[in-house]
Amino acid sequence: MTANKLSKRDTFKVYINWIMYSLSCQNMERMEAPAFSRIMGLVADKLYDKEEDKQELLLRHAQFFNTEPLIGSIIPGIVLGMEEKKSCGEDIPDELISSIKTALMGPFAGIGDSLMAGTLVPILLSIALGLSKDTGSLAGPIFYVITYLGIMLPLTWFLFRKGYTAGINSAEMILGGGKKDLITRAANIVGLMVIGAISAQYVSANVGLGYTSGDMAISIAPVLDGIFPSLVPLLLTLLSWFLLDKKKMNIGWIFLIFIIISVACSVTGILVP
Amino acid sequence: MSLFQAFLIALIGYSSSIYGPWFLGLMGGWYTIGRPLIAGTIIGIILGDIQTGILIGAAIQALYIGLVTPGLSMPGDVNFAAYIGIPLAIVSGATPEYAVSLSVPLSFLGVAFVYLVVTVNVLFVHKQEQWIESGKLGLATKVPIIGNITQFIVRFFPILLANYYGAAYVSKLVNIIPESLGNIFIVLGGMLPAVGFGLLLKFIMKDNIELLYFLFGFVLIAVFKISIIPATIIALLFAYLDIKYNKSFSKEGVA
Known part of the structure; x- marks a missing residue:
């Protein structure tokens, strides 16, 4: 086992920065990627000596990433562990790290939204409301702040640390057993299917087009849905992949194309909010 | 309400909005001081009437108790509801229902702002990538801090103005963004994730x-x-x- 390059203090810095900045530059194109790139940038100097390696590390994590940031803090933990091992010279392919991130972000978004935002928060708030609703007493707010932060602060740090250890161990497990190709392939398949699944969730385009003929109003949206639900979002995703991968088009141009499409379609009413 | 009080409320209101990083991101912000019950308490302290603050906060909280925000879908803008609705209700001596009714017209504006922010922030993503490629890693690492300026603008100023100038100003605020422009941003905002997924596909x-x-x-x-x-x-x-x-x-x- 190679020596660890990161101290517990370093991992804490990464954790705190993830918790703070995960959504601070939230954007429609890559969502939480700026924050992921930031937390890797914070430890880049510790992991690598050469500038090119640091640049590659940051670029690797400037890709689309989106999850529920609190429960999902386990993912930057895992990735940090794997990146540390990789920087120690272990043969961990870039795409394995990307696939694992992609494969995990969907499930943890689901778990975080349903268990934390959908269950824990409403339960604690209901109790707090019971304490304060009629009296205006401070007991309710104090109860909520203490229980919520009392649960979430240790829990998110625990998940992050567990992820970090798992990331380091998984690197050894994968490489030690000679199963690297197998696991890369498996992570790839899961990753691709999850990208498909979350594309269907996040990309949206509502067709508003229709026409009236006498008394009969026909709208196009149900017809399209009859052929294939969410057809337009699918085509948009494939278009962007095609232009990026097959036409080697610069991302700036694709962005411009999407702006033009949305202005044109919005003004003419082809697409509606 | 004094300018100083409005300023404090606007600052905390911005920090407790969904993309505000300064109170441990979502944890201390959106899910703690961003909850109307806690917001009511803080606003009550600033305006010198804690009990009324908590009562109005609790009434608004009851409405928004099940608010889950998966991805980017926003069923209502709890941030403006709390940090504009509650203070204006306290100073006018109105009922919690008044605070809720104030927050309803602001809801559309709030949702339009979310889409505006996540669309404009795409520029920062590209800037970050450029900086990484040209070796300016320090700057690239600071993008999440720099990029938060958009969230600051669309949260701090509306809350400050609405609280300082009062309820009459709220309707003016709501008309800031013409509907057609708002529509374009929502349509574009819905389409843009396709670019991120296209990139991921290319990569994997x-x-x-x-x-x-x-x-x-x-x-x-x-x-x-x-x-x-x-x-x-x-x-x-x-x-x-x-x-x-x-x-x-x-x-x-x-x-």
Whole structure:
């Protein structure tokens, strides 16, 4: 086992920065990627000596990433562990790290939204409301702040640390057993299917087009849905992949194309909010 | 309300909005001081009437108790409801219902602002990538801090102005963004994730035929309407079957 390059203090810095900045530059194109790139940038100097390696590390994590940031803090933990091992010279392919991130972000978004935002928060708030609703007493707010932060602060740090250890161990497990190709392939398949699944969730385009003929109003949206639900979002995703991968088009141009499409379609009413 | 009080409320209101980083991000911000009950308490302290603050906060909280914000869908803008609705209700001596009614017209504005922010922030993503490529890693690392300026602008100033100038100003605020422009941003905002997924596909996919896996994942959600965790379990099954029955592994491996 190679020596660890990161101290517990370093991992804490990464954790705190993830918790703070995960959504601070939230954007429609890559969502939480700026924050992921930031937390890797914070430890880049510790992991690598050469500038090119640091640049590659940051670029690797400037890709689309989106999850529920609190429960999902386990993912930057895992990735940090794997990146540390990789920087120690272990043969961990870039795409394995990307696939694992992609494969995990969907499930943890689901778990975080349903268990934390959908269950824990409403339960604690209901109790707090019971304490304060009629009296205006401070007991309710104090109860909520203490229980919520009392649960979430240790829990998110625990998940992050567990992820970090798992990331380091998984690197050894994968490489030690000679199963690297197998696991890369498996992570790839899961990753691709999850990208498909979350594309269907996040990309949206509502067709508003229709026409009236006498008394009969026909709208196009149900017809399209009859052929294939969410057809337009699918085509948009494939278009962007095609232009990026097959036409080697610069991302700036694709962005411009999407702006033009949305202005044109919005003004003419082809697409509606 | 004094300018100083409005300033404090606007500052805390911005910090407690969904993308405000300064109170441990979502944890201390959105999910703690961003909850109307806690917001009411803080606003009550600033305006010198804690009990009324908590009572109005509790009434608004009861409305928004089930508010879950998966991805970017925003059923209502709890941030403006809390940090504009509650203070204006306290100073006018009105009922909690008044605070709620104030927050309703602001809701549309709040949702339009969310889409505006996540669209404009795409510029920062590209800036970050440029900075990484040209070796300015320090700057690239600061992008999440620099990029928060958009969130500051659309949260701090509306809350400050609405609180300082009062309820009459709220309707002016709501008309800031013409509907057609708001529509364009929402349409664009809905389409832009496609670019991020296109990039990911380019990064992960090695063989065009693997597009089938992507399509299958898409169909599971779009057509069969199952949720993401069952979809992942199915994906795991496919990965397992692929490895189990893929003869090439024993001979040459998959590069």
